[in-house]
Every structure is written in structure tokens, then in C-alpha cells.
Amino acid sequence: MWVERHGVGWRIREQIGGRKVTIESGYPSKTAAKAAMTRMTADRWRGEYIDPRAGRVTLNSWIDAWWPSYAATLKATTQRTEDSRVRNHIRALLGDLPLDDVDTLTIQQFISQLAAGGPGRRPISPKTIRNVHAILHRLLDAAVAQRLIRVNPAVSTGLPRVRRQEMRFLTTPEIGRLLAATPEHWKPLVLLLVATGLRYGEATALRVGRVDVLAGRLEVLEAMHDGIGGVPILTDPKTVRSRRTVTFPPAVGHALAPLLVDRDRDAFLFTDLDGVRPVTRNFRQRVWPRILSDAGLGRVRLHDLRHTHVAHLISAGRPLTAISRRMGHASISVTSDVYGHLLTEVDEGIMTAVAGMLPATLGGGNLGGLRTEPDGDRLISTEENAGQHGS
Template sequence: MSIEKRGTSWRARYRGPDGRERNKSFGRKIDAQRWQHEQQSRINRGEWVDPSVSRTPFGVVADEWLATIHHLKPTTRYSYEFVLRRRVLPTWARVPLSKITHDGLVQWVTALVESGLSASQVHQAAYVLSSVCKYAIRTARLTRNPMADVRLPRLRSERERRFLTHDEVAKLAAAAGTYASLIRLLAYTGLRWGEAAALRVGDIDLVRRRLDVVRAFTDVRGRMIEGSPKSHQSRTVPLHRWLCSELAPYVEGRDRDALVFTAPGGGPLRKSNFRHRVWYPAVRAAGLDGLTPHELRHTAASLYIAAGTPPKVVQRILGHASITITLDLYGHLYPDEMDQWADRLGEIAATVWPERGQIRDTGDDEPPSEAGAKP
């Protein structure tokens, strides 16, 4: 490290961890010393980044990051790309990584909020930007995530979930006409829409009364793409006997690769078309205004729980990645049995203790009685 005067300026030099020497000129010696000290401090803390790579525009790194998320579902990749193009890149595309600061990000978040975006949409934009920064850290172009300490607007509580009764399911199915069996399948198996739409004849075993969930449709930019279920987890779902009887006409004598449920003209069911042609009219006719197709999945969970199904079994049927997800979503539907288990514990204790559950006085915390007091 050295500082030398050249004409009217001062040039500071230092050698980076990569062995290369770097320099920068300043009008004042003190500024050169400060810069040199700052670079050495970064090297000592392990936070030094090659200045040439830290000048890479954010947009370049964002495009690289997009190419690394091919493992995600098509709809997820599309949503990330949409948010990136619409809400992140207009501000940050040409900004060098080293110029993305905490204050600048705070101003960006404020601008998003003032533009009318919901708290959820702002969180999505921040998540995508943060993900690009994390990729920049992995590729040694940043040492810390500038988005890490930026406060985001508070998310509103989720819309209250709606659970149908057996009678309401029956009314909705009746109003759905030729798609009544699809309504009952969704309400009594908990399949996601994309899973039901991609269901093929070979996935249903009427003898074993089982349904294999091994694929799902997603609609990406108007194209129906077949992939694996959410979280890439296949599962087997039990079928009620009466539901097997109802599905028999859709299965028996048909090609194993044929779709069980199709659009009126053939081909896969598109959720958007189904909503307008079947769902909305059926919901209105059944007096269930505001109901969404996904709430039939919630309904299946609630009906299973009401029938006394253990949480672990509900998890397997719904295909949740962990029991935590199941309990977070539906734990409140299980009856509060604390008193029952407390009474049972007390009964067991009463059979063990001579005092039949009375706490024995050890004399450690309470003073001795007058009869037992020593002089």
C-alpha cells in the first residue's frame, strides 16, 4: 500500500485479495488515505469485492438469476419474471450493484406504496429484488444484501377461509350441471384445481378406491403446461365408495391416458373459462356468492377434520409438505380437548399418589404446623 503525489493529485494504491494492484487518484491526500484505509478494512472483514464486478448493472445480474430458477413451477417463474420486469427493473436495471443503497431502496419501496400497490405486491417486488442480490452474493459481486434491513409495509391478515357444509356442497354440485362430479371430487378429496384438471383415467383405481395425484396443469400465458403437483410431491388420495360409483362412467372403458374432465369442446379445462361458464353461475344459484374454487380444498380439509381425521392423515391427503402447514391452516378446526386431557392426566395421577392426587407437603416451602413444630 502506498500514497504518492502526482502533479496536483494524490494516488492511493493497494493490493486486493486476488493479488492485483488497484489505484485511485484524489485531489487531497486525506481523501486518498481514507479510501485506502476503507479498502484495507473491507479486505480484513472479508467484505471486499472486485470493483470491476461490483459495477455490473443490476439488470445483467437479474437476467442471469432468471436463468437459474428453471427448477420452479412455470407459473412461479412467470410471476417472478412479471414482477421483475414490471416493478423492479424500471428503477434498477441500469444501476451498478455497488450503487444500490439502503436509502435508495427505502425510497423505491415508498414509491411502490404511493403508486397504489398493495402490501402483498410490494413484498413480492422486494422478494424478487432480494433474490437477485442473494444471487449476486453467491457469484461474489456483493458481500451483503442491501435489501435485508429495509422495512416493508405490514401485510394485512388473510381473507377468512370459507368452509362449506355437506348440504352446501350438494347445492353447488347440483347447480354445476354436467360438472357436478368435478365439484364433489374437489370438495371430498382436496385436490387443487390444476391437479383435478390434469387427472387421467389411469390415475383412478376404483377397486382399491384410490386416486393417484402425479401431475397438474398450469396456465402460463395462455398455454396449458403439464407438470408435477405443487412442491413436486406426488400422493395417493382415498376415494369414498359413493364417489367411486360416480366416477365410474368417467373411467370404465376409456383410454388410460384420457383426461377425466374436459372442456365442453374437448381438451383441458381452463380455470378462467370454467369460472365464467360454470363456476360463477353455479355459485350464484347455490347462494354462495364470493366462493372460490380453492375453497373447495379448504372444505375437504374441514369435512375430514369434522369426521375425526387425525392431522397427519389430513396432511397426507392434501399433500402438504409438512404437518406444520396443515396445523397452521386448519388447526383451529380441531376441537379444544385440553380439559379432557387434563382430567385424564389427573385421574392417572390419583391412582398413583397415596393422597389420591393431593400434593404432598414436603415442608420445604411451607412452615411446619404447630403440632409438628419443634421447640
């Protein structure tokens, strides 16, 4: 490696494979070029050398090299959504930039552009922005590991706050209105979602042979997702604990029984209106909104039927551990984090039960020498009470 004059400045050169190659140029003086060459040499000895030419690789070129091996580690549904985020956002707005030009400021401006939208681009939600940033962060991490860049510029990006979507819990009368407004063909599916709390994809993936209406139970072993061109994608359930057996009451069994008659065990339990194809996105996008409109329920997501199921179980005082297993949550902490705010009513019931188990001789109205006035407005001491009554 050596330095030499190049036009009005200086450059660093090296012989690679019998050819003289420029490593970096544009230094204003020989001293500056030599100092940079010394740093490069020291980095090589430490194993920390980054070839300055590597940073001129465009982000698109790096994605082309990195994506196939990364995509192979993803589930089919995740691969589809991740590919969409890379193609529609990262490639579209940053792809032509050299890796060296993708700095912290550029990424922050990219995040702002996603939030604001622009010509031909709609603003996207904070959650989607975070998902796009996560994959950008991952691919730049891989560029660091490959020694194309020294540090990941996506590390310190400011991201928009995600507001948790408000859950909708249907009351018993509202559930009645929902079922009354549901067309007969779709009523067993909607009833099952309410009565079991299954995820929508778990319900649509059910096979005839995995439902036992006499025993009142079903097995969740698969999940269905929308694929490209309407072709469904079947995957494992969301978590390891999502592979589970779920019970249901006789009323649900009566509704499901006709769907089992003369059907192959491997056939999907629920089908589209033609009785052959699995349930398509048409139900969620067109049929479900019409049902809600006819029921006069306003905005209710299909996933809110799962939330409704849990809310009724918690209101009935069922243990959180049992609810967590029934829902197929990864752990009880997930159940607690999502539904913990609903536990107040259950806690009040617990306090009533605790008070009822204590001996009456403890004198529930006397707290450490204090008792309440009959109207409950203030506490008085037992000594004060004795003085008032001359005892």
C-alpha cells in the same frame, strides 16, 4: 497501485493488462486518496476486496448475467412467476440504477411505490410485495457473493404485513346448492374437489388410468398449472407427500365412471367443453363465478372446497395425522397451523369421551372437597355442606 492528481482532486490508478486504469476518483486530497488505497490493499490481502468499478454495473446488466443460471434451478411454473416479478417490478423501477445506488433507502422507497401504485401501475398486495422483495434480496445476495457490492442493502427492509385470507367453509346444505347450480359437464370435477380435498391443479391433472371407480381410489402424481398462451404446464405435486393415493365414496365413483368409458389411460380425466382440451383457465375465471352466482353463495375460492373438506373431517373427529396424509401436506404441523383453530369442537368431543371412560365412583361433581350447588352458581365445601344438613 498509486495515487495521482486528477483535475481539482485525486484518483487511484492501477496498471491492468498493460493499460493504466482508474480504480476510483474524486478524492479531495492526496491523503484521502492514499488512505483509500491502503484500505483497498489490505482488503486484497484479506480476500475482501471489492472493485469500486463493479458497483457502476446497472441492476439490469447484473440481472442479465445472473438470471439464466438462477432460472435453471426453478420449476417451470415458478420460473414464469419469478420472471414476471423481475420484469414488471424490479427491472421497471430499479433496473437502470447502478448497483452502488441501490441502497437501503432506495429499496424502502421501491417497496412503498409498489404498495401505493402510480401512473400506469396498480398497487400490489402485501404478499406479492414480499415475493418481489424476496427475489430482489436473492439477486443482491448473488451480487455480494460475486464481489460487486460489499453488503446486501435489502437485508433490513420494512415489509407490509400479510393478512391470511379468511377461509370459507361450506355447510352441507351449501354444498348441495353448489352442486345443484353446477352444469352437468363440470359437476364431476366440483364433486371430486369437495369429496376428496384435492388441490385444483391435482384434480385437473388426473389421468383416466389413475382413477379406479370400483375400488374408490385415485393416484395423485401430477399437478397442472396455467401456462403462457393457455398451454398447460404439468409439474410434480406441491410436496413429496403430495404424491399419494386418495379414496372417495361410491357417489363420486358413479359420477366419474362415464368419464372413463372408451378413453385412453393417459387422457386427462377432465376436459374442456369440447371434450378434448384439458381444463383451461376459462373454468376458474368465467364458469366458476357463474356457478357461485347461481348458487347464491357469494365469494368462494376453489381452494375453499379443500378447506371445506378438511373442516368436515375435523368436525367428524378424524385424526389430524390421517387428515394430513390425505391432504398431502408436507407435515402434520402444516395441517395443525392451518386448521388448528377448528379443533375446539373435536376437543370438546374428546373431553366427553374422557369423562365417559372414568369410573362413576370417582364422583364427577366433587372436586377436591368442593362440589357445585344444584343451580351451579357457586362452589361449596363438603364441610359447609355437612353443617347445612346437620350431618
